[in-house]
Amino acid sequence: MKVKGRKIAIEGNEAAALALKQVNPDVVAAYPITPSTEVVQKFSEYVANGEVTTEFVPVESEHSAMSACIGASAAGARVATSTASQGLALMWEMLYIASSMRLPIVMTVANRALSAPINIHGDHSDAMGARDAGWIQIFSENVQEIYDNIFQAFRIAEHPDVRLPVMVGYDGFITSHSEEILELLEDEEVKRFIGEYKPKFSLLDINNPITMGPLALFDSYFEFKVAQAYAIENSLPIIKKVGKEFGDLTGRYYDVIEKYYTDDADYIVVAMSSTCGTARVVVDELREKGEKVGLLKIRVFRPFPLEDVVDALKNAKVVGVLDRSMVPGSFAGPLYHEITSGMYHLEKRPVFQPYVYGLGGRDITTEHIKGVFEELKEIEKAGKPKGLKYIGVRE
Amino acid sequence: MKLPGWKELVETGPIIKEAGNATEYKTGDWRTFRPEIDYSKCTTCMFCWLFCPDSAVKFDGNKVYIDYDYCKGCGVCAAECPVKAITMKEEQK
Numbered sequence A: 001m002k003v004k005g006r007k008i009a010i011e012g013n014e015a016a017a018l019a020l021k022q023v024n025p026d027v028v029a030a031y032p033i034t035p036s037t038e039v040v041q042k043f044s045e046y047v048a049n050g051e052v053t054t055e056f057v058p059v060e061s062e063h064s065a066m067s068a069c070i071g072a073s074a075a076g077a078r079v080a081t082s083t084a085s086q087g088l089a090l091m092w093e094m095l096y097i098a099s100s101m102r103l104p105i106v107m108t109v110a111n112r113a114l115s116a117p118i119n120i121h122g123d124h125s126d127a128m129g130a131r132d133a134g135w136i137q138i139f140s141e142n143v144q145e146i147y148d149n150i151f152q153a154f155r156i157a158e159h160p161d162v163r164l165p166v167m168v169g170y171d172g173f174i175t176s177h178s179e180e181i182l183e184l185l186e187d188e189e190v191k192r193f194i195g196e197y198k199p200k201f202s203l204l205d206i207n208n209p210i211t212m213g214p215l216a217l218f219d220s221y222f223e224f225k226v227a228q229a230y231a232i233e234n235s236l237p238i239i240k241k242v243g244k245e246f247g248d249l250t251g252r253y254y255d256v257i258e259k260y261y262t263d264d265a266d267y268i269v270v271a272m273s274s275t276c277g278t279a280r281v282v283v284d285e286l287r288e289k290g291e292k293v294g295l296l297k298i299r300v301f302r303p304f305p306l307e308d309v310v311d312a313l314k315n316a317k318v319v320g321v322l323d324r325s326m327v328p329g330s331f332a333g334p335l336y337h338e339i340t341s342g343m344y345h346l347e348k349r350p351v352f353q354p355y356v357y358g359l360g361g362r363d364i365t366t367e368h369i370k371g372v373f374e375e376l377k378e379i380e381k382a383g384k385p386k387g388l389k390y391i392g393v394r395e
Numbered sequence B: 001m002k003l004p005g006w007k008e009l010v011e012t013g014p015i016i017k018e019a020g021n022a023t024e025y026k027t028g029d030w031r032t033f034r035p036e037i038d039y040s041k042c043t044t045c046m047f048c049w050l051f052c053p054d055s056a057v058k059f060d061g062n063k064v065y066i067d068y069d070y071c072k073g074c075g076v077c078a079a080e081c082p083v084k085a086i087t088m089k090e091e092q093k
């Protein structure tokens, strides 16, 4: 049954903290970093005021934050943390341990550029740096999605067939600090939706002693990694199922991708996070003029929903892939590589044009995206792509 | 010990459910050279037992012997034996 929630105006970070408060995890270990500081700041306020019963561990670095999360999760606790940019980079080593040990930790990431030069604004370089760590990665377009994705993240992470950590990303400063209208869930609804967490294995279960993360050399490491890869691939249908259940509760349905006028589109732009909101405005405007344009939003980047993406793009003529991260030494960004190599085997496939945009918080405007659609038409005439293009860079 | 295929590991992940089974994990197959003791020379001084970095030299109360399930063939025992009772021989298939 769909419930109508109360509405409030709130910033992205605060919405993340509020969602975590409603979840009331057993343990939160975190170190604040711009632009995600407010999540930890707000949450520690909840702890201080007794609004949550969470054991809050204020650590001295992000490496320790993730280590403490891993320890707590291995002990059987429901665990969450929050970070961004250099903080996520400092966790890198521990991220692999969390996912390999199959620990369902939920982490919010206010996606931000990586140094140097120092920059505190939004892009996806941090998330893409953590791309191969075996975490499920969900990207949020706006404040409502941050809030909604966090509840779903707990359900996905803790699902007995998944048991993997989940990262919920949103664009640093763009979404983290913008105030939007948020439709709330009541505490009771949250409780019912996420349910009680019963860990399958726990180090504190003294009746069933276990060893976690033991040595596995050349004779078994490979098998463990394949098993882990299977678990994350296998989470796709579960992510979809949870997104549907959440929709049945709130009226806000979530899938791994979002198709916006792609079905009959000749020209499609693919993007993640807040840029999708900007692109949607352009698609609306051009559709009104009768142009066959569409937007494909990638909500879940890991596991990559290849089948859904292929299905959404296969009939397009030209596709522009917008990557918000820098891959020096490559000819395109990670999203482009993922999609094009995934569609290579098709006999009939669109022409793909790679773009890198918005590094370090550089604006992407409706005019830029209109320009992209114009370029996609030119590319169709030329019959081949132009090589990597940077949007909005001075020459 | 039969090693599991990946499908058996999806369920658990890297977790060992029984306690004290590390002894089942035989690590001696790293070895290229195997130490062999010439008991006609051995004085049971226990140097090899003391120096083996892998505790692969065992003492049965009477004499020392090598536990080849764990001996890595490093040669420390042979180098430390004061009467040269240990020789390193190339491992045969």
Ligand code: SF4
Pocket (backbone or CB within 6 Å): B035, B051, B052, B053, B054, B055, B056, B057, B066, B070, B071, B072, B073, B074, B075, B076, B077, B078
């Ligand atoms: S060769 Fe090395 S591992 Fe083997 S018994 Fe001698 S000292 Fe120990």
Ligand code: SF4
Pocket (backbone or CB within 6 Å): B037, B041, B042, B043, B044, B045, B046, B047, B048, B049, B064, B080, B081, B082, B083, B084, B085, B086
């Ligand atoms: S060190 Fe040599 S002499 Fe001493 S116990 Fe070992 S084999 Fe025997």
